[in-house]
Amino acid sequence: MGVGITVEQLNAFYGKTQALFDINLTVLANHATALIGPSGCGKSTFIRCLNRMHETIPEARVEGKVRIGEFSVYNGTSATQLRRRVGMVFQKPNPFPTMSIYDNVAAGLKLNGFGNRKQLDQIVEKSLHSSALWDEVKDSLHKKSGASLSGGQQQRLCIARALAVQPEVLLMDEPCSALDPISTGKIEELIFQLKEQYTIVIVTHNMQQAARVAEFTGFFLLGKMIEFDKTEKVFTNPSDKRTEDYVTGRFG
Amino acid sequence: MTSTSTAIVIPPISLWRRIVDRTMTGVAVLTVILVLLPLFAIFAYLVYKGIGAINWAFLTQTPKPVGEPGGGMANAIVGSMVILAIASVLGVPLGIGAGIYLSEYGRNRYGDAVRFISDVLNGVPSIVIGIVAYAMVVLRQKHFSALAGGVALAIMMVPTIARTTEQMLLLVPQAIREAAYGLGVSRWRTTLSITLRAATSGVITGVMLAFARVAGETAPLLFTAFGNQFWNWKTDQPTAALPLQIFTYAISPFDEWHQQAWAGALVLIVLIVSAVSAVRIAVRRGTLAGA
Numbered sequence: 028m029g030v031g032i033t034v035e036q037l038n039a040f041y042g043k044t045q046a047l048f049d050i051n052l053t054v055l056a057n058h059a060t061a062l063i064g065p066s067g068c069g070k071s072t073f074i075r076c077l078n079r080m081h082e083t084i085p086e087a088r089v090e091g092k093v094r095i096g097e098f099s100v101y102n103g104t105s106a107t108q109l110r111r112r113v114g115m116v117f118q119k120p121n122p123f124p125t126m127s128i129y130d131n132v133a134a135g136l137k138l139n140g141f142g143n144r145k146q147l148d149q150i151v152e153k154s155l156h157s158s159a160l161w162d163e164v165k166d167s168l169h170k171k172s173g174a175s176l177s178g179g180q181q182q183r184l185c186i187a188r189a190l191a192v193q194p195e196v197l198l199m200d201e202p203c204s205a206l207d208p209i210s211t212g213k214i215e216e217l218i219f220q221l222k223e224q225y226t227i228v229i230v231t232h233n234m235q236q237a238a239r240v241a242e243f244t245g246f247f248l249l250g251k252m253i254e255f256d257k258t259e260k261v262f263t264n265p266s267d268k269r270t271e272d273y274v275t276g277r278f279g
Numbered sequence: 280m281t282s283t284s285t286a287i288v289i290p291p292i293s294l295w296r297r298i299v300d301r302t303m304t305g306v307a308v309l310t311v312i313l314v315l316l317p318l319f320a321i322f323a324y325l326v327y328k329g330i331g332a333i334n335w336a337f338l339t340q341t342p343k344p345v346g347e348p349g350g351g352m353a354n355a356i357v358g359s360m361v362i363l364a365i366a367s368v369l370g371v372p373l374g375i376g377a378g379i380y381l382s383e384y385g386r387n388r389y390g391d392a393v394r395f396i397s398d399v400l401n402g403v404p405s406i407v408i409g410i411v412a413y414a415m416v417v418l419r420q421k422h423f424s425a426l427a428g429g430v431a432l433a434i435m436m437v438p439t440i441a442r443t444t445e446q447m448l449l450l451v452p453q454a455i456r457e458a459a460y461g462l463g464v465s466r467w468r469t470t471l472s473i474t475l476r477a478a479t480s481g482v483i484t485g486v487m488l489a490f491a492r493v494a495g496e497t498a499p500l501l502f503t504a505f506g507n508q509f510w511n512w513k514t515d516q517p518t519a520a521l522p523l524q525i526f527t528y529a530i531s532p533f534d535e536w537h538q539q540a541w542a543g544a545l546v547l548i549v550l551i552v553s554a555v556s557a558v559r560i561a562v563r564r565g566t567l568a569g570a
Contacts, residue, residue: 065393189462
């Protein structure tokens with residue numbers, strides 16, 4: 028089951044440059060929340076703060092409070108512990124190049140010391156089913172490397188890999204930007220199903236996509252969150268002029 | 280631009296450009312031949328000079344005293360293998376470890392210092408490294424040994440392996456590391472199981488390069504392994520090595536020894552080439568098809 032996310036007064040920096048300014052946000056459990064905004068506005072930085080991926084960059088730092096379920100993200104939780112509960116799918120599909128399809132999906136569990144072969148088989152199958160990839164790869168699980176799949180398949184493999192560790196939250200950083208419309212459609216369908224079990228935060232450049240998959244949408248501009256509301260409201264009747272300009276395509 | 284576009288006429292490729300094209304291709308082929316020629320020449324000459332003295336006795340017997348016909352370099356062949364094994368056991372983990380540090384943790388001033396020192400170490404003449412091993416191991420043990428030879432060669436292997444490992448790890452995209460972090464995999468586990476594995480073939484190339492380079496080293500063994508005319512199975516005793524044996528025989532005044540020196544050189548090259556190819560094939564088998 029998914030859990031909710033609360034963000035209070037979040038500020039993020041790259042060295043001396045501030046990338047995020049006083050972000051406050053509440054994400055509801057088992058819903059999809061989309062973050063939109065022009066390039067460089069801090070959407071990606073923001074979701075990378077949610078699973079502490081931001082701090083893997085040299086000189087990057089974060090201030091503020093983030094709670095995911097009962098976890099306080101920046102207080103008393105180790106980054107590795109947290110990331111096991113918060114899955115992430117990246118912009119470019121990044122399967123482990125030296126591993127088979129099976130090993131890619133099993134990687135998160137195996138590398139964390141989970142060795143029950145039989146259970147692992149079940150989890151791998153279930154995860155690949157959930158990411159709608161099972162039928163395409165079931166005959167070559169061990170034979171083919173993850174890198175030999177097509178781009179869209181690779182991205183669904185990465186989703187399966189993230190699901191295999193059974194997270195509560197799934198962060199998606201422009202998961203469809205490198206994919207064709209058919210693969211994009213498959214992944215959007217997937218997001219719809221995954222909402223039942225996970226809380227999803229998705230960054231996207233595609234406003235139609237945000238409108239299709241997400242119940243809530245946040246609009247970012249220059250490191251600030253300008254507006255956060257029900258998706259319908261943001262797209263049809265935004266309360267801020269800048270949001271309106273952006274969603275109607277007048278700038279950005 | 281008007282809507283009635285004029286057709287663009289592409290002129291046929293001029294004679295001059297075709298001549299330049301052909302000439303440049305020719306020059307490229309020629310340089311490849313020039314580079315490969317010395318290699319083949321050396322190998323052919325070695326075979327020509329050395330093959331005559333290679334026989335069963337040469338590969339299975341120890342050297343005979345001057346004047347007595349026959350004898351071989353069996354002890355030197357085995358001695359070289361022992362010394363190289365010691366060098367690899369000491370040098371490879373150290374080199375790879377240093378490479379991992381430089382690439383994954385050493386993006387700072389301390390890392391720069393290590394990088395600089397390792398490049399300097401790479402340029403230190405091998406005989407100087409021999410002296411260091413002499414002072415460190417031989418003087419303490421009170422006698423020459425295979426161990427001392429192995430230590431000298433290991434010191435020479437470390438900088439090469441460290442720098443190539445670093446380069447190969449840096450080639451692994453950051454996205455792959457992030458994928459592992461995103462699954463809650465710790466940093467050291469990511470480095471060992473993901474990053475290093477993705478860079479395996481490159482790292483192995485570095486190791487083989489270092490191995491092949493030190494396998495033929497003579498100077499650092501002169502006063503460490505020292506050489507031995509008899510069988511020796513103890514790593515703390517003076518040990519024969521092919522390069523040493525070749526050196527001794529080559530500067531001797533006896534024709535028969537010269538013959539054996541050529542044969543020894545041929546055996547040394549064949550050993551290095553087969554060791555390197557064996558590792559390459561093993562690595563290729565081990566990695567996934569289509570990766």
